[in-house]
Amino acid sequence: MALPKGKKVYFASDNHLGAPTRKDSLPREKKFVAWLDSIKDDAAAIFLMGDLFDFWFEYKTVVPKGFTRTLGKLAELSDMGIPITYFVGNHDLWMNGYFEEELNIPVYHKPQQYLINDTSFFIGHGDGLGPHDKGFKRMKKVFTNPLAKWFFKWLHPDLGVRLGQHLSVNNKIISGEADAKFLGEDKEWLILYAKRKLEQQHYDHFIFGHRHLPMEIKLNEKSTYTNLGDWISYFTYAVFDGEKLSLEKLEN
Template identity: 30%
Template sequence: MSTRPFLIVSDTHLGAVPESTERAFRDFLHFAGESASGLLINGDLFDFWFEYGSVILREHYRTLAALRDLVETGIPVSFVGGNHDAWAGKFLRDEVGIAVLDGPLEMELGGRRALVAHGDGVGRGDLKYRTLKAFIRNRAVVGAFRVLHPDLGTRIARIASSTEHKADSGDQASRGRASYIQAWAEERLREDAGLELVVAGHAHVPAVVEVEPGRFYVNAGDWIRHFTYLELPAGGGPPELRRWPRTDGAG
């Protein structure tokens, strides 16, 4: 049995954050290779990701290489798509070597039975994201986007993402999403006594909440403001929220 902790991270939004953040995340991946038993990336790794037949976004080359290096050390990496990178697929799976999954789904994380969801579209108050999730996963929408030139498709996605960040960047919006997701997680834990963890992201509000003794709702936070990730200690024990050191002098 591994004595290393299992790590969870989400909402890095690479492509919409400073280069210092992207470098810090690559350092985090190197750290995971040296110290973790496995890594879950719970959505919105990229601020925009779309897999064309023969094109990848060059701005993500170094992160993709770092992920491949991590996989080649023998550390299993799983990825659950978020609302910004729901179109992940064959390239990440076949060329980078990570397990590409669609949530919500049950997984074993560090020896714990867990329910994992990025968090978009869960909870009673998230009608906007339920609608968006259905739209961006529609086959006709995917097909239409695929015929666009990648430069044009990327430009459109960035405009949409920028608008979303401006609309939803406030603390009040984040707290609202966080409350809906936590309520959903607590309901799942009450429904299934065998669940030990419900893992989410999306809200950009890091959290470790012991809903019942030994059973937790956890949220890894984000790398826009908080630079947080989660550790699941080997052999049990409560999840631990960690903060990665900033490299831009801001904290």
């Protein structure tokens, strides 16, 4: 991807809309929608890096109620021709065609690599990567099991969505409550994962979400790991202007 002059690429993650309730998350949703509107004139592309919703499950003809402002704004930007890419997180990994069909937004379930203005990026949500996160890795195998998904979809949406929302908020493995503390560079599993990837191939930037902690860590002289933080406590996002990647905070 070659950026036109004056255009930028934006990255954001971990809004968890709907947590702890839709009413409580509405002010955060309005901030996010206003931010999307503010970047539409200079955005060459937008990468949403997962957990936009605190719980999301797509039945054949039903999706969770709410989030109309966000979905409407994404549809508007997509219709304007701004490429938007979505990476599922551990709270919305049951996406199954709605974003692609209704919003023209491609959805990825695994990290991807990109070349933007001759700068290489390796990006994804970040869940289940690296040598740790073992509890979630085991749980993810259950969540992504075709038989488990088949059984869940036969729950009435009123029951299934309520159950999913309850688990998302109250289960510490799913909620990521333990992820909000910096472990140190030698124990941060996404840093360890990025360093292992660098043994195989060079990337200028690794960008992940999931940890809910905004951080920029130099991996070596030429590579950097960036975590996007979240839109719960920090309201942070990353911007690439064609030459430099910066981690920025939404101004109130």
